[in-house]
Amino acid sequence: MAHRVKIDASFKAAEVKDWDPESELSRALKEREAFLEAHPRMRCYQREIDRVLENSGSAENRLSVLCLMIEGKLQELRQQLQKLYSILMPILSQP
Numbered sequence: 001m002a003h004r005v006k007i008d009a010s011f012k013a014a015e016v017k018d019w020d021p022e023s024e025l026s027r028a029l030k031e032r033e034a035f036l037e038a039h040p041r042m043r044c045y046q047r048e049i050d051r052v053l054e055n056s057g058s059a060e061n062r063l064s065v066l067c068l069m070i071e072g073k074l075q076e077l078r079q080q081l082q083k084l085y086s087i088l089m090p091i092l093s094q095p
Contacts, residue, residue, distance in 0.1 A: 049069065
């Protein structure tokens with residue numbers, strides 16, 4: 001089936017040509033600042049992310065570090081949910 005797909009090379013070239021990483025970065029930073037203005041309690045997490053990424057080096061390393069940070073936070077969330085479950089199960093199992 002893949003042999004039936006026609007790719008318009010001119011469209012793809014124009015799409016890549018119009019992409020400006022500097023403007024995308026600027027837009028993303030503005031969005032981040034707007035988010036932090038709306039959710040000020042998240043600033044401490046942003047500072048932690050900035051601190052860790054400061055010495056991470058290349059873009060690949062930065063993505064790896066972010067992935068590890070997210071995984072760690074997900075593990076913390078899982079542990080908290082397990083605690084909550086262990087507290088609620090005796091209550092919910094009562095007649």
